[in-house]
Each structure stands twice: as structure tokens, then as C-alpha cells.
Amino acid sequence: SQQGEEDPQALSIQEGENATMNCSYKTSINNLQWYRQNSGRGLVHLILIRSNEREKHSGRLRVTLDTSKKSSSLLITASRAADTASYFCATAVEMNRDDKIIFGKGTRLHILP
Amino acid sequence: DGGITQSPKYLFRKEGQNVTLSCEQNLNHDAMYWYRQDPGQGLRLIYYSQIVNDFQKGDIAEGYSVSREKKESFPLTVTSAQKNPTAFYLCASSIDYIRGTQETQYFGPGTRLLVL
Numbered sequence: 001s002q003q004g005e006e007d008p009q010a011l012s013i014q015e016g017e018n019a020t021m022n023c024s025y026k027t028s029i030n031n032l033q034w035y036r037q038n039s040g041r042g043l044v045h046l047i048l049i050r051s052n053e054r055e056k057h058s059g060r061l062r063v064t065l066d067t068s069k070k071s072s073s074l075l076i077t078a079s080r081a082a083d084t085a086s087y088f089c090a091t092a093v094e095m096n097r098d099d100k101i102i103f104g105k106g107t108r109l110h111i112l113p
Numbered sequence: 114d115g116g117i118t119q120s121p122k123y124l125f126r127k128e129g130q131n132v133t134l135s136c137e138q139n140l141n142h143d144a145m146y147w148y149r150q151d152p153g154q155g156l157r158l159i160y161y162s163q164i165v166n167d168f169q170k171g172d173i174a175e176g177y178s179v180s181r182e183k184k185e186s187f188p189l190t191v192t193s194a195q196k197n198p199t200a201f202y203l204c205a206s207s208i209d210y211i212r213g214t215q216e217t218q219y220f221g222p223g224t225r226l227l228v229l
Binding site: 088 | 221
């Protein structure tokens with residue numbers, strides 16, 4: 001897998017159900033972020049979880065991080081039509097003196113009415 | 114109302130033409146970035162700037178150029194050397210460039226570039 005790879009590529013669920021997306025990465029990270037992108041729009045930052053954290057909540061969002069497995073998950077509870085979007089994880093990779101963020105290809109989430 | 118803006122929303126390029134995409138932010142952020150997004154793909158970094166009058170190549174800089182003469186502005190020029198420019202271009206900014214820790218990036222609404 002490449003750095004910051006989301007799984008599944010696409011997900012369709014009924015409104016009201018929970019949606020879970022996963023992100024796997026290859027190298028050590030300091031932090032991992034999740035972003036949302038509505039069709040044809042820019043990305044919106046959702047949540048940042050640091051390497052020493054295991055779980056973080058923000059409203060209906062829950063993010064977990066397992067550094068031993070090099071993976072993270074994003075859970076959206078009680079999904080709504082407005083949650084239909086693509087979701088990207090972003091990991092920082094140390095390159096020479098600086099870190100740079102690498103975005104995965106995203107999970108396309110579709111909430112069915 | 115603070116934020117990051119991009120213009121135009123749609124841009125058409127003719128063969129052999131250079132075009133410039135605008136990116137402006139009033140968030141007082143030091144760092145700015147340009148990404149390219151192709152359909153169904155993630156974001157690939159074109160150029161980034163940590164501070165005024167300084168910028169660095171990203172992963173796919175060939176065929177692109179930038180300038181950073183003002184803190185709030187980071188225009189991207191797609192040159193005729195870029196043979197496959199059709200894509201969605203996203204500009205972003207962050208308080209500071211990443212140094213050992215990630216910084217949240219704030220994105221503009223994007224510019225869709227199409228070739229005639």
C-alpha cells in the first residue's frame with residue numbers, strides 16, 4: 001500500500017447508519033488528519049489525531065489511531081444526506097529537513113435516503 | 114470574513130498558452146500550497162511556499178511556475194510545457210510550514226482548468 005491509503009474506495013449506506021472508513025500508512029507519523037471534500041469543492045479539515053493519542057471525538061465523528069498497525073479509522077455515526085462526500089486521510093512524512101503532507105486517494109461516501 | 118479564495122472557478126486554456134490561477138488568503142498564514150487533483154485521485158503537491166519570496170518544488174512541479182511576492186498571494190502559472198493540464202487545482206494555506214508536526218491546511222474552493 002502507498003502512504004495514506006483509504007479503504008474502501010467507495011461506500012454506500014442508508015441514512016441513519018454508521019459509516020466507517022480506514023486509512024493505512026507505511027512510515028512513522030507524528031499526526032494524522034482527516035479531510036472532507038464535497039463534489040467540486042475544496043477540502044475541509046475534520047480532525048487531527050496525534051501519534052500519542054488513540055481516539056478522538058468531534059460531534060458525530062470518531063477517529064482512532066493504531067500506530068502499531070499503522071492505521072486509522074474514521075467513524076461517522078447516524079449518517080445524514082449531507083455527509084455524502086469524499087473523505088481523505090493525510091499523513092506527514094519526514095523528507096530531508098521538513099515534513100510534508102501526503103493525501104490518500106480518498107473514500108467516496110454516498111448516503112442513501 | 115477570513116478565508117482563502119481562488120479565481121477563476123473555471124479556466125480554459127488554448128494550445129501553447131500560459132494561464133495563471135489566482136490564490137489569495139487573509140488568514141495571515143505564512144505557508145501556502147498548490148495541489149493538483151485528477152478525477153478519483155488524491156491531491157498531488159505542485160509547489161509550496163514557507164514564507165514570502167521563497168518557494169519549493171513539490172512532486173509534480175514540471176510545467177508549472179509560482180511566485181510569492183506578498184504574504185497573502187501565491188499565484189500559479191500553468192505553462193505551455195505542461196502537456197496534460199486538465200485537472201482541478203486547489204490552493205491551501207497553513208499557519209506555518211510543517212516542522213515535525215502537521216499543521217491544519219485551509220483550502221480554497223478550487224479552479225477547474227480545461228484545455229480547448
